[in-house]
Amino acid sequence: VNGVSPSNPNRAEYLFDHIDIPAMLNYATAGIIFQDFDRWAKNFYVYRDTNGSGEWWQIPHDKDLTFGNRFYDDEISGDGFSFESGIPAARRRAHPFQGAAAHACCGVSNLMIDLVVNDPRTREMYLRRLRTLMDEQLQPPGTPVAERHFESRIDDLVPTITRDAALDLNKWGAIYGVVRDFPTAISLLKSNYLDERRVYLYQTHAVGGPAGSVGILDAQPAGVLLTIGAIEFNPASGNQDEEYFEITNPNPFAVDISGWTVEGAVEHTFKPGTVIPSSMTDLPLHLSPDVNAFRARAASPTGNEENFVQGNYRGQLSARGETITIRDTDGNLAASTAYVGAPSDLQQFLRITELHYPPADPSV
Secondary structure, three states: OOOOOOOOOOHHHHHHHHEOHHHHHHHHHHHHHOOOOOOOOOOEEEEEOOOOOOOEEEEEOOOOOOOOEOOOOOOEOOOOOHHHOOOOHHHOOOOOOEOEHHHOOOOOOOHHHHHHHHOHHHHHHHHHHHHHHHHHHHOOOOOOHHHOHHHHHHHHHHHHHHHHHHHHHHHHOOOOOOOOOHHHHHHHHHHHHHHHHHHHHHHHOEOOOOOOOOOEOOOOOOOOOOEEEEEEOOOOOOOHHHOEEEEEOOOOOOEEOOOOEEEEOEEEEOOOOOEEOOHHHOOOEEEOOOHHHHHOOOOOOOOOOOOEEEOOOEEOOOOOOOEEEEEOOOOOEEEEEEOOOOOOHHHHHOOOOOOOOOOOOOOO
């Protein structure tokens, strides 16, 4: 609580050293796709990976007020509610930064979302991850109905649910709002939520959109290239857990590398929500075999420096020199480099010349 507090002068350091940024990006942006506006100060758990990275993230709970449901009545909306017409647009529940302090309608904010949204580097990551999930799940306005993910899933489920929905309504009535039959409710879910939500996110808040737009990025182009920067294969401490290499983004836009892979010298698959911000931020991704060892390094780069570090990769960077290759989810080459090693005398000249096996049985 103290770490994510706006009063913490080292809040940015806390963000990069103690928050699982990819996991928080996923949690925060997934909630924007289905408009989870009831997660300011409740309806989530906070979890710390105590036996692993030591990082915190949020886990969702109680998702009834989603997909345009406001609770107090049966109004369904993907771009705001009629009762919020007097609230500034930036604070309405539909807003893409909903939950952050400046975008909470009711004066209560989710400080972990606020932390991610307010740092300009993670805000870039947020907007890129949001666009990825929009394209994968929500899909742009004009997408043929037969190709729409949500509508197709709804249509799959409706026949199974219809009979039980009628029995439930007959038994219990409506808890709040007006009474609607199930087919009408499903129609409103598609038109008043999904149709409105697509326009609101893809157009109202797009790059170059109207005043108040947060600038949700254009779709990530195919074949994006990255750069492999500094490589430390021989840490001065002698602790190989402190080795690392940098991955930099030379593009003027953030790049989502969820599911991309590293092969060659070491092996790694980037977890969902991993985004490298644009070249303007000068924030490379440091890939490490042990993020805790990286943050405990005596020399820079280390902890308390606002470094973005991910791990833990499999293998070890050889002092004899190797090739590091990064591929996107389609298998396209995104970056590759062959580094020249600097093996020690032992690594160059020590040889195993004889093996004795098996040993004799013990005499006693």
